[in-house]
Amino acid sequence: MRSSLILVLGLCALALSPTFAAGHTVTVNTVQIFGTIDPAKISDYTDYMASANLYDGLANVDPDGNLVPELAEKWDVSPDATSVTFHIRPDAKFQDGSPVEAEDVVYSVERLLKINQGPANLFAGVLKPGSVEAIDPKTVKFTLLKTFSPFLATVPAIRIVNSKIVKANAGADDGQTYLSTHVAGAGPYTLKSWDRGSQMTIERDPNYYRGWGEGPIDEVRFIITNDEATVRSMAASGELTMSSQYQSPDTYDALSKMPRFKIVTGVTPVAFYLKFNSKVAPTDDVHIRKAIALATDYDTIHNTIIPGGELTGPLPKTFAGAYLPTPAPKFDLEAAKAEIAKSGYAGKTDIPLSLTYVSSAKFEEELALLMQSNLEQIGFKVTLSGEPWNRVTEIATKVETTPNVTEVFFGPTYPSPDSMFYAQYDSKSAGTWASMEWLQNPEIDKMIDAARATGDAAAQAKIYKDLQQTLIDQQTDAFLETQVVRHAMDKCLDGYVPVPMQSFDYAFHKYKWTCS
């Protein structure tokens, strides 16, 4: 049965190949360069965008955050949740045609842990060399160092490399040199050309083991530009098929007026926060934090500066099971003044406050200016600084250099509430940009650990809800909104659905061309 299916697919591929040249090409702009395509080094949004197309993992994520089969057709979790056995699809094969086997998975994980960059931090204290073993060529077993309930959610971050090719090109650095420019994976697309500063082009692998639906995208060109004028002129000339999600409102306006484009929106679980540094004055005072949150003009932010979805606490609604419903925050300058009066700064004027934002994003500066203008009305003296993103990650490493207020987007890196809580509020995450609150609160750490150590969903949800209430009471952040992603897309292109993990929503295998 299965072999006949393969035969049919193969025939389809053959039948398709004559029309291949006239296939559908999608040109999409991305705002930053692809740092790396090496699965052991990928770290940011753009890296994962390439990886989602070039490599496959054992499992993937669906829009609701559930794990779905990819290279593995199924998996068994041991009763104590400390080991997971994956069964690899019999037909799973790499782009060079060789089968994907357990030893490839073992090699991919060992390589990841050895290089110790990129996704490796997800597995620190969970996996060590030797934790993964091949039972037989199609069965691989992960033995965890401890019970870690979010483990399965992190599995898609392990991109499987072709161990034969990489070993043959290992050199002295485990193939880091080779994999920095070559792809040795099982993904649906192959690398066609890559000019680091300007573009990357990937090409459909017609023999992809999971097959293709109707109207597949044959070629994807990522054009790297963050210049609005360029994007608009590329759209006008017919070159652009899909915009990045980071264009200015004006660009979306301009593109929506062009008959070829539709604007596709999707509410993501990426939350937009004003992170308050709880360890330096004046934001070490909870009343000051509450005052700033009350002096935030949520309506202007939603309606004018950057439209977004509702966010009422630290966790976005996407994680329905763990989400605690709370009333939406309000803009109320009088109440803000009342909070200052309750604080240690009662009666003071010109309370110094530093606010940092990412300088490359225009709306972040607009928000910063809005905050400054409101806060200075109620007695603060606000110092703004716009910094490049790298600089933000650098000042986040020390409590003294972390500003009182920082505008930060944070989304789950794996589809579990744990990703939101651990990376932002756990003591072990202190010193990272996601954790600029510097909570370092043992009670909160205890709750996060307790949730990790239980396999019982109901008990876990209860812990997460208590945790949300604690964070809201402490006003650790101002909770602005969830990010609404907008893309201007050719009306013939379909398939964008937000996925709560990295940039997995740009896996073009899921997209299709609806026009003939």
Add this chain to the structure above:
Amino acid sequence: MEFFYFLIRRVFWSLLVLFGLSIVIFVIARVMPGDPARMAMGPRASQEQVADLKAKMGLDKPILAQYGQFAVGLLHGDLGLSFLTKRPVNHDIAETFAATFELVLATILVAFVVGVPLGVVAAANKDGWVDNLVRFFAILGAATPSFLLALLLQVLAGYVLHALPTTGRVSPDSPFTADITGLLTLDTLLRGNLGGLSDALRHLLLPTLALSAATIGQIARITRSSMIDVSTQDYIEAVRAFGVPDRVRMFKYMLRPAFVPPMTIMGLEFASLLGNAFVVELVFSWPGMASYGVRSILQKDLNAVMGVVMISGVFFVVINLMIDVLVGFIDPRVRIRGARA
């Protein structure tokens, strides 16, 4: 023989300048606060990962050892790893340098082809309206911010006239690559690919215009004053007395020596030309070393910054060496007293 000694001397001084430059760059780079390894690893890395990489990169060694590493690397053309692209900086620069070189070369070419005749005409009509016009445009060119001119050209050509591509070096669907010399215009020409050539030239036009405006004016003014200078020299009078025709006198006896000052100026101005290229490349998304440089500077990519500054310096020194040799060739007096004041 005397030319040979002149050459040796110039090369020696050039090497000395480069040595000085390497010290300056090292000093700048090592006062950089912050944590390059943290930046290299990306924002989501753990502290252990960062420390691990630090050791691998030798960033935990004492300054002197790091200097040794830097100097030895430099001699081997090794500029270290870029934190941003996670590749050797010399690869990155090699990839982007050709684009910058092409733009700068085109700019110099345009500056001379337009500037020198303008200067000659201005000198021939000293204090006439042409002269005044040339003078005004020279001043205007020098006073116009390069990014403003670039933006204006982009708006004009891209939106108002819809005539020329406003970004990049080739059309995105273009199959042409610069695979011989790295210069797209030259390679397409060598391959006899006229479609590719026209595409490359269309992309090159606006950035070149934006970049050359200031230089054209400078060249025109210098040519003008050196033509006037030369025309009052005794030997020109002697040439005239011998009955050499006007045209020959103009080109052989005047233009040749008058060519020297514009060339020396070009050499000196080269640094500021390269500086402006940083801005112009960014506006036109020109995939050159300058865009790479600005990006790495804004993102604090330590090795890339050092590499770009170093290569800019080397570029400057080499261009000036070439100009000096050329000038020495045109004007024999230079070989004896040295090319410069």
Add this chain to the structure above:
Amino acid sequence: MSASVSAASVRISIAYQNWHRFSRNPTALIGAAIVTIVVLAALLAPWIAPHPDHVGAIVNFRVRHQPPSAQYWFGTDNVGRDIFSRVLFGYRISLLLAAVVLGFAVPVGATLGLLAGYFGGWMEILIMRLTDVALAIPPLVMALAVTAVLTPNLLHAMFAIAALWWTWHTRLIFSITRTLRHQEFVEAARTLGASRFHILFRELLPNCASAILVKVSLDFGFVILIGAALSYLGLGVQPPTPDLGTMVANGADFLPDRWWESLLPGAAILFVALGFNLLGDGLRDLYDVESVR
């Protein structure tokens, strides 16, 4: 007594002659007029700007992106601030930047040039080779690199530019001094036992004054342009303080429909740079120092 009177009258008559020649030089006059306007605008900005509060912590999203009108001469920006008022204040930063850079570069550069030109020998070799090194680095690139090393702001950019800019003055003064050092008045001073300090700064320096003046005027334009380019590239001053290059960069995202947000601040930069260039060019004619660029 009578000698000093006549010296004074000679000085007056020279001044008068200079003014006479200056007033007949349209380039210099227009340049001087522009420079005067800009300097006055910068100094008087708090009183003459139509919306002086728009340089501070203020946003007004209801009137964002307004085109130029009687109320907003240069239109408004993306948070509804009056661009014209911000341009006037922006001139303060530009002029300050140039003044600080040249305030460092000119004295240092001139002194080194005098030393190299007058003493020659190893002093000349040392100083002039140093200028060769400094000359090989584009000031803009140096400023970018240094600001990348430190925190990216305009103050650090100023240090970086100043650290290279002296070379031009050194080379200029060096070439003049070298031709002067064996002239009679220098020899005479030396024979009379004048100190080296006296010869350098009382005999040689005054003879370089006109060249320095021309160079400084031209440099004001160049440094303002470099400063603008740096802030255009993202190394501006802290918001909401207005800065011309940053305004152009901000507005460029709204081209071509909202052209005023970038092109008018850009034109303001062109205006001031043009003023200093015209003035310098005119002065060059006036003092007949063709070699100064």
